[in-house]
Each structure stands twice: as structure tokens, then as C-alpha cells.
Amino acid sequence: MLRRALLALPLAAPAIAMAQEAPFPNRPITIYSGFPNGSGIDIYIRRMAEPLGRALGGVTILADNRTGAGGNIGSELVAKSRPDGYTLYFGTAGTHAINATLYRTLPFDVIRDFTPISHLGDVPNILTVAPDKRPAFSNCAALLSAARANPGRLNYASTGNGASTHLSAAQFVLAAQVDVVHVPYRGQPGAQTALLGGDVDFFMNQSGPAIGAIRQGQVKGLGVTTAQRLPSLPDLPTVAEACNLPGFVSTTWYGLFGPAHLPAPILERLSSAVTSVLREREFSTWLTDNQGISLPPVYTPAEFAEIQRRDVAAWGDIVRRSGASVD
Template sequence: MRRTLFAAAIAAATSLPALAQDAWPSRPVTLMGGFPNGAGTDIYARRLAEPLSRALGQPVVVDNRTGAGGNIGSDYVAKARPDGYTFYFGTAGTHAINAALYRNLPFDVMRDFTPVVLLGDVPNVLLVNPEKRPNLRSCQDVLTAARARPQALSYASTGNGASTHLAGAQFATAARLELLHVPFRGQPGAVASLLAGDTDLFFNQTGAAMGPIRQGQVRPLFVLTRERLAALPEVPTVAEACGLPAMDTSTWYGILGPANLPEPIVRRMNTEVNRIISTPEFRAWLVENQAISPPAAPNTPEQFRETQRADVARWAEVVRRSGATVD
């Protein structure tokens, strides 16, 4: 009898994690971001949180912990319990570029995270302030002004080594220009500098740029993609506008969890998010409102991992060529 009771107790104890896992989620889920309110990641995360809350049956809370190019938020999630209640709204910046940019990260972008689902590709668009810089109406105007006076034209970015910085660096290298880079801590400062006329250019991500474009605050000169965007059909590509070789500085958004996140939780989260972003309404918002390209088909965690792995190598070379560093 004692042996039977002991065996039953052991069986019950070992089944507790599975039972708790089956009940996931039983409380609110946090979707951590690494950039300020109003950034492209924040806009997307908040749009996703509402339908995801309904799908999971628990609130999905967006919480931004900003600083160090997204590393503060990344580090928080890397050290969180892998119980399915803390996820990170990551980017190619936080989980590929930063691996080459920062010398002493407190985490490993591959080893310390579980890829869950890819959310889409995010292009860059060159913006100017039509009121402050009426002379910059085309790419040729930018090329002429920059070549006449090296480093006279400045471009804002959301941080040293951010995709908004590296897009500008890639363009300058391709066009053989010397532009002055002015980094800010996130989207608000960079936008404010452009609107105030303190900087001349901004190679912004489309998700955050669409609002100012539609409000007429900024003028898009070209997109740094190989094809025109459905949301900006009148805006030429960098190849069309500048006569330069085609280039694509697009990055990606994706959701990651801490390392060792249980497989059933990964699959459930992946399934629910894929279902939401595949709906006609959500896809239309992404493509037409944010100029973001969602995955063509439901994206698996394994596919996301391979995308991340390839981008770590790709952006390491871009960072090396740009000379960008963060001490």
C-alpha cells in the first residue's frame, strides 16, 4: 500500500508541469518591447495585443523597457522564467545587428532566446522635411547637395547602429557620399529633429513613417527596397530615383521568448499569432497602413530561427563595412 501511494504521489508530482502547461495562459502575458512609445515596434505590438488577448483568453500587456538599442528589454526577457508569460517583440536590430555592434552583450542573441514567430519585413524610406528643406525634392537633389559639400547634409537615426543608421550608411557607401550621422535615443527624438530642421534626412522604417507622411509633415523621396511598396506606390525605389544599384535594407519584426520555452507554449503562440496576421483585415493594415510585408505563409519557429541565423551573418558584414561601433 505504501509503495502504491508513493508511486501515485510521484506520478502526480511529475504531471504538475504538464497540467500547468496545458492551462497556459492562466494570467496576463507580457509582450516586452525595447523602444519608446510611437516606435514601429510599439505600433505593431499594440495592434497585435488586442486580438491576441482574445485568442489566448488572457490580457496581453505591452511593456516597453527602452535603452541601449533595445538591449535592456532583450536582457530582461533573456533572464525571465521560461513559463510563457514574458515574450519579446524583437527586431533584426535587437537580435542580429546588436550581436555585431555591441562588444559585451550580457546575453547571446541566439542561445538565450526561443524564436516563436516572424511578424514581417520592414523597409526603410528616406524622408525630408518639405518646409525646412524645400530644395530637396528628389534623390538627385540629395546627391548634388551632398557631393557639393561633404558632411553638410545630416541624417537622423533612432540610435547608433540601428537599422535607421545602417540604412543611411549603406546608401552613403553606394552613392559615395559623406553624410553626417546624428543618432537619437529612439523614434521621437529623430522625428523631432527632422521636423525642427535640425537634421536634413531620416532613413526611417515605414511603420513609424506612414503617419507623418500621410499628415504631410515629411516628404518620402525613395524606398530602400528592390520594388515599390503597395502603401507608397508613387514613391520610387532607390534604384529608380538615384540611378544606383538596387538595394534592400529591410529588417524584420518577430516574437521571441526566453531560452527553453516549452514546446507546447511555443506552438500555441505561433499558431495564434500566425492566424491573426493572416486575416485579411490585419494583412491589409500591415501592407497598406504600415508598408510591412507579412510572411507569405504561416511562419514556423524553425524558419524564424534560420532567418535570424542568416541575418546575424548578413548584418555583421554591414556593421563591419559601416564602421559603426558602440562601446
Template sequence: MLRRSLLALSIVLPALPALPALAQEAWPSRPITLMAGFPNGSGVDIYQRKLAEPLSRALGVPVVVDNRTGAGGNIGSDFVAKARPDGYTILLATAGTHAINATLYRRLPFDPLNDVSHIAMLGDVPNLLTTSIDHRPNFNSCADVLAAARARPGALNYASTGNGASTHLAGVQFAQAAGIDVVHVPYRGQPGAQLALLSGDVDFFFNQVGPALGAVQQGKTRGLAVTTPTRLSILPDVPTVAEACDLPGFSSTTWYGIVGPPGMPAPIVARLNAEILKILDAPEFQGWLVQSQGISPPTARTPEEFRAVHERDIASWRTVIQRSGATVD
């Protein structure tokens, strides 16, 4: 009898330590950090905070926003690339941080394509060519900007939210397409670049539509052209750069997306992808996206489709950067 009891215990006891481990596998069971590499008030920050609340409700745990700025978004990107792939640290990545920077920086502490788990695209992000109404009253159209730039090569300057940001390379593409010589002035984030425009320190700024819209509506800045192939429903009276500047085929848009550290478990990636797409598909969220930010909902819906877009973008932005000669280090 004793022998049979000891044998039964020898079978049961080794299995007991596995029970807590199985209980810990439920995800999520604690707060999730949604990180970004850009400061408060930037287009990334606006989207990040808008997404965090419904994502928190959907997952049943807090989604905490954390902005780790610097180096064109590389500090936050590198942090997430090296984080534990347990689904508790994710990043709002951009085409700037993970496609443009792949060429713009000669050395990066992470691989922009492979040191990520692709989770979900968040949308295509346009820019708006803006000028100050008070300080540049003679800039009433894109043609006026081009005429001034051609009359005084190298005299005009434009702001950006940092080297390699979409606001920088939209200006690069614009200068290349129009054959003009203008000076790039990088700032650390959207607020500084916008302030430079409003104070007259720079002549124009290809700001993202969401952060730019307030000053346009308040009559402080003038929106001259959007960088999309077609006009935006949020700004129906603002022409495209292609039509306003007589630059056929001009287009300069980037994307936002959610990524995590490399090696995230497939079930966690699938859950995050599904919950994020539900949020993006909700009429209220989609209305905010299109009508207040000018962002087009993503056409790439799966992690695999996201990776394919990412890979193509690295190659296409490489061409733009190499033609411009732009570099950071």
C-alpha cells in the same frame, strides 16, 4: 482488513501531491507580458500594441505590453533572455536587437541567436527616405539629396532612432552605395528623431514607413524613396532607392519577430506560433499591416525557418557594419 486499508493508502497518498502540479500545467492561466525595447510611438510599439489585443483574445488571458527602452533595445532583450521560459514573458524582437547588435556591440549580456526561443516572424519592415518640406524645400528627390551631399562632403546629417537601428544602418548602406560622406545623429527612439527632422535639425531620416506615414500625409515631410527592392502598394508613387537614387540593387529591410527566453517548452512555442500566424493571416490584420505600415507578411512561418533567417541576417549585417566601421562600445 486494517493491513489492506493501510496498503491502499500507501499507494494512493504519494500520488496526491502530483494532482495540483498537473493542474498548474495548463497554459496560459495568467497574463502574458509582451515586451519590447523601444519607446511609445516607435514602429515596434505600434505593432506590439496592435498584436496584443487579438493575441489576448486568442489565448484567453491578458497580453500586457511592457516597453523597457535603452541601449538599442538591449535592455528589454536581456531581460527576456534571462526570464523564466514558462511562456509568460515574450519579446517583440527586431533585426536590430537580435542581428545587427550582434556585431555592433562588442559585448552583450546575452547571446542574440542562442539566448532565445524562436516563436514567429511578424514581417519584413522597410524604411522611407524622408526630408522636411519646410526646412529642406530644395530636396524634392533623392537626386537632390545626393547632389547636396556630394557638393559639401560631411555637411549633411541624418537622424536615426539609435545606434544600430535599421534607421541608422539604412543610412550607412545609402552612404556606402552612393559614395557620400554624411553625419549620423542618433536619437533615443522614433519620436525624437522625427522631431529633429521636422524642426530642421537634421537633413534627412530613413524612418520606418508606419511611423513616417502620418507626417507625409499631412504634408510636413516628403517621402523620397523606399528601401525595398520594389515599390510599396501603400506608396505607389514613391520610387525605390534603387531607381530614384540610381543605385541598382539597393535594398535595406529588417524584420520583426516574437521570441521568448531560451528553453521554452515546445508545446507552448507551437501554440504561440499557431495563434500568431492566424492573426497575421486574417484579412483585416493583413490589410492593416500592408496598407498602414508597409510591412510585408513573413514568408518564414515556422520557428525553424525564423531561426534560419535570423542566422543569415547576423552574417549579412556583420558585413555592412564592418565596412562602415560603426560601433557602440
């Protein structure tokens, strides 16, 4: 009798171990970003945290900003973490497409070392000026006229070399054929402070923080980089129409990533939960009305991965044409 019981133990052990494994997720999930408090990315993560946690069964979603190196510090942390679904990264076209060309060497590969989970929206930029510091720039035509009359004298802020706020403005400068000086700052707060203080002439800011500043009367919007006007700012013309630059469009995207080799069941669970949040009327309305972010048809992880691969090549060309570099 005792011998039969002992023989049965090895067979029972795996079953006991499996029974002890709790389903994903069963503890807090941390979403890292590479940008500071107050940035459009930080605002998005913190607004998404509660409904996403609810969609995942009531877990806590934590936000952790690891700033520096154009988002690469946070990206590296996630790239080298365990692929268990508890360490994620809020990426952008900057961190996961532009940086592949902007930096000669990276301690990770933007495609090979990550698992794309969900496309979180397309993000435009808004050409902004401080009306009390630059009252003459009442519209884009006036801004470009001043730039052409004073080559090399005007300047613009960005949130860092190679950031979307830099490359969107670089596209604008190239399209308008003007000579304007780029002044990079470390993140959104520094660039916005420089604009409001009159240290720079304009700032091609991301739509989220730009819309808030426009509504508060801090800045004046001269144009948005989308093909169509934003529903949230219907009186704001596009850069194409305001600046007489037909066809000008410059948008980036936000996306959620995990480390490479994220197990399929965890990937599906996360992607499904994010999709449910994006489809919530309250959240989608907040994105479009408050952040100026458009939500295209929901992409599968595989479709989002293809968008990322395409944009690594497309933005690489813009980086090379603009001469942007941080090495």
C-alpha cells in the same frame, strides 16, 4: 483497511498535482520591447495585443517598453526570465542580429539565449525630408547633388547607433558615395522631432511611422528601401530608381522571441496563435496599408531561427563596413 489507504496516498499525489496544473496560457502574457512609445515596434505590439490574446483563449497581452542600449536592456530581461511563455520579447533584426556585432560584449547571446517563435514581417525604411525646412530637396537627385557639392555638411538622423534607421542610411550613403554626418537620437520621437525642426537634413525612417507622417503632410518621402514600390504608397519610388542606385535594397524584420528552452508545447501554441493573427485579413491589411510591412510566407520557428542566423552574419558585415560602434 487504514493501511491500504495510507499505501495508496503516494500514488495519488502526482495525479492530484497534474490535475491542478492549468493549461497554458492561464494568466497575462507580457511582450517587452526595447523601444519607446510611438515607435513602429510599439505601434505593432499594441495593435496585435487584442487579436493575439483572443487567439490564445482570451488572455490579456501586456506591452512593456524597456528602452536603452539599442534594445539590449529589454533583451537581457527576457533572456534571463523563466521559459514559461509568459515573458516574451518583440525583437528586430537590430536587437537580434545587428547588435551581435555592434556591441563588443553583451550580457546574453542573441541566438543561444532565445527561442525564436514567429517572424512578424519584413520592414522597409523610407528616405524622408521635412519639405518646409528643406524645400530644395524635392527628390533624391536634389538631395544627393547637395551632398556631393557640400561634403561633410549634410547630416541625417537615426533612432540610435546601429539601429536599422542608422544602418539603412549608412548603406545608402556608401552606395551613393557621399560624405554625410550621422546624428543619432534616442528613439523614434527624438529623430522625427529633429527632422521636423530642421536640425537634420534627412531621416531614413521605418515605414510604419514614416507612412503616417507622409500622409499627414509632415514629411516628404523620397524613396523606399524595398525592391518594389509599396502598395500603400504606389507613387513613392524605390531608392534604387529615385536615387539611381540600381539594386539597392535594405529591409529588416520584426520577430517574437521567448527565453531559451521554451517548452515545445508552449512554443507551438504561441507560434500557431501568432500565425492565425497574421492571416486575419483585417490585421494583415493594416500591416501592409498602414505600416508598409510585408508578410512573406509564414515561417516555422525553425525557419525563422535560420533567418536570424543568416542575418547575424549579413548585418555583421554591414556594421563593419559602416564603422558603426557603440563601445
